[in-house]
Amino acid sequence: MTASDYQRLAREVVDPDVWDFIEGGAESERTLRANLAAFDRFRLRPRVLTDVSTVDTAVSVFGTRYRTPVGVAPTAYHRLVDDEGEVATARGAGAAGALFVVSVFASRTLEDIAGAAGSGLWLHLYWFRRREVMAGLVERAAAAGFGALVLTVDAPRIGRRWRDMRNGFAIGGDVAAVNIDAAVMALTHHSDEGRSAIAEHAAESFDAAVTWADLAWLRQRTSLPIVLKGILTAEDAALAVAHGVDGIIVSNHGGRQLDGAVASLDALPEVVDAAGAAVPVLFDGGVRRGTDALTALALGARMVLLGRPPLWGLAAGGADGVEGLLRTTTEELAHAMALAGRPRLADLDRSVVRARPGDER
Numbered sequence: 001m002t003a004s005d006y007q008r009l010a011r012e013v014v015d016p017d018v019w020d021f022i023e024g025g026a027e028s029e030r031t032l033r034a035n036l037a038a039f040d041r042f043r044l045r046p047r048v049l050t051d052v053s054t055v056d057t058a059v060s061v062f063g064t065r066y067r068t069p070v071g072v073a074p075t076a077y078h079r080l081v082d083d084e085g086e087v088a089t090a091r092g093a094g095a096a097g098a099l100f101v102v103s104v105f106a107s108r109t110l111e112d113i114a115g116a117a118g119s120g121l122w123l124h125l126y127w128f129r130r131r132e133v134m135a136g137l138v139e140r141a142a143a144a145g146f147g148a149l150v151l152t153v154d155a156p157r158i159g160r161r162w163r164d165m166r167n168g169f170a171i172g173g174d175v176a177a178v179n180i181d182a183a184v185m186a187l188t189h190h191s192d193e194g195r196s197a198i199a200e201h202a203a204e205s206f207d208a209a210v211t212w213a214d215l216a217w218l219r220q221r222t223s224l225p226i227v228l229k230g231i232l233t234a235e236d237a238a239l240a241v242a243h244g245v246d247g248i249i250v251s252n253h254g255g256r257q258l259d260g261a262v263a264s265l266d267a268l269p270e271v272v273d274a275a276g277a278a279v280p281v282l283f284d285g286g287v288r289r290g291t292d293a294l295t296a297l298a299l300g301a302r303m304v305l306l307g308r309p310p311l312w313g314l315a316a317g318g319a320d321g322v323e324g325l326l327r328t329t330t331e332e333l334a335h336a337m338a339l340a341g342r343p344r345l346a347d348l349d350r351s352v353v354r355a356r357p358g359d360e361r
């Protein structure tokens with residue numbers, strides 16, 4: 001019935017180290033908790049007598065129409081929780097009419113995922129030291145019909161995720177980031193207590209020297225829209241627009257990077273104000289129910305993406321679980337829109353929300 005039901009079912013079937021990898025955040029997980037708590041500091045202002053006999057959740061981004069503004073954020077290695085991995089996620093997202101942002105660390109090939117997709121796919125990238133790896137992925141994404149590139153910019157290093165470090169977390173079994181040269185990925189399989197293998201791998205392979213000026217390199221290589229993921233400030237939103245990016249995702253990586261970073265929802269208004277109408281602003285971090293989605297959309301997000309919940313759906317029920325999770329969240333959103341007296345996404349603006357009494361700033 002709810003995302004928390006999928007979470008409970010998933011926990012029963014997922015290996016404990018993998019569960020910690022999915023659920024965990026950086027260090028003391030302050031930002032992870034803040035992402036969830038932020039929604040509770042807003043209250044909704046319902047309007048009445050507005051004809052809500054039809055509620056429409058359809059939305060267009062970069063010329064593609066989606067049946068729902070609730071999409072799937074990029075998350076690595078879906079085969080850790082389901083044999084079919086991202087192919088099942090693509091089928092589930094397609095059945096729900098939702099955007100699926102595929103992680104560069106997907107455990108199925110881009111071509112297999114594209115073959116299973118029934119709705120739009122975007123490809124997420126990290127900035128690798130080996131630019132030929134990036135160039136190759138950009139070309140393959142375009143050839144496979146991906147609709148945009150999402151460059152994640154909040155991870156020059158991987159956050160200190162204590163759970164993964166204590167577990168000596170490594171990518172096990174036959175799960176692998178199959179879209180990247182196996183030699184580049186070898187470190188991710190090496191388990192060592194006190195260290196996270198994925199963090200060690202990132203330290204080796206991510207380029208921490210990239211700056212705004214380097215975006216031109218990517219721009220030259222693709223005509224696909226470029227979206228920056230991991231923007232939390234008005235300053236960076238303005239720089240993103242000035243550097244010609246096509247979209248922004250407000251995100252703190254689900255509390256997995258800088259512990260103590262601002263809750264994603266609290267960063268949304270200033271980013272929307274700075275980006276103006278120039279580019280679509282998407283949002284992720286802590287969305288667990290339709291009313292959360294409504295709040296973020298009211299604060300200016302064009303779409304909201306879910307990170308952990310689709311993995312719960314996938315673990316609990318494969319493609320059907322992903323579809324069920326996305327449909328449930330979308331139905332909850334439609335329900336909330338009706339009860340709030342705003343039956344179209346275009347009706348959602350800041351008048352829908354107010355600070356919870358006592359929390360006014």
Ligand SMILES: Cc1cc2nc3c(=O)[nH]c(=O)nc-3n(C[C@H](O)[C@H](O)[C@H](O)COP(=O)(O)O)c2cc1C
Binds near residue numbers: 021104105254285309
């Ligand atoms: C298991 C897991 C793997 C993730 N992998 C990636 C990734 O490969 N690239 C990326 O940009 N973000 C990654 N993220 C972050 C998500 O895209 C997203 O920002 C975050 O999970 C949103 O918060 P939520 O989980 O509260 O919905 C990952 C998150 C999780 C939980």
Ligand SMILES: CC(C)CC(=O)C(=O)O
Binds near residue numbers: 076155198202253256
């Ligand atoms: C393999 C990881 C680097 C993927 C990621 O971004 C994450 O776990 O948050």
